[in-house]
Amino acid sequence: MDAVREVAMSVAELEAFLAREFPQAFGPGKPHHVMRVGHRVACVRLDADDSHLRPGGTISGPAMMALADVAVYVALLGQIGPVALAVTTNLSINFLRKPAPGPLFADARIIKLGKRLAVGDVGLRGAGSEDLVAHCVATYSIPDRPAS
Template sequence: MQPIMTVAEINRFLETDFPQLGGKDGGYLVVDVAPGTAVLRLLAGSQHLRPGGTVSGPTLFALADVAAYVAILAHIGPVALAVTTNLSINFLRKPEPGALFGRARILKLGKRLAVVEVAITPDDEADTVAHAVATYSIPPRPTDATDLPGTLIP
């Protein structure tokens, strides 16, 4: 499956439709899309740390969720209403602050559901610090004017 959105298009979409992520200022940046995959980078700074100086679990969870979403968007286009229906994560190693990468791989991309696996690694890719599997619900796309919300069907 070939991506239909570029890295620049996805970053622009996230900045306009999901400003709460903070874009580059929040540390998130899409760095690669390829057939069936996408990579999201998070520069984990002080706002992402828990006591003890390690990157927090909620930060890793968010990185996995957004990376899965990015992989799906790259392959279906800018569908803002695709939503997470399930996400399971395993925390494997203690991540240090700095660059972390959510490396997403689409396992299934159907009309209504997508399943994506995400490995979170540090900059050097040496060790996976967390592994997640996410399921997303994809809303149906309108096929003509009668399918649009608010349209009366004669």
């Protein structure tokens, strides 16, 4: 990748790839949307509906964990390109406050990108707020890529 291009995949390319590889979560009418991608960063939105809520009317922990995981994956693919088999090897999340129902945003950044492993962190926040509802750190394993 040349120094002028800061991402390996655009938002449109990521959305198309994710809709093809993960149709349960991405594509028309699905809850996840790539909002932006940049150098080692990405933002993904979850349009949380009733299926993402837990008793008490708040977005569930599993829904937030999935969003955080997806956001790190998107930030990673933004750097390395369409590597479907990059997989999560570790994920740790701290739930900070109850998120209200509605859109939830995950701002991810890759803090270490090596040949075989990448580490990212994610802040989750509700619409119109800078207050984090959760913070996550995730590690991804990057498979060997064929030599060009």
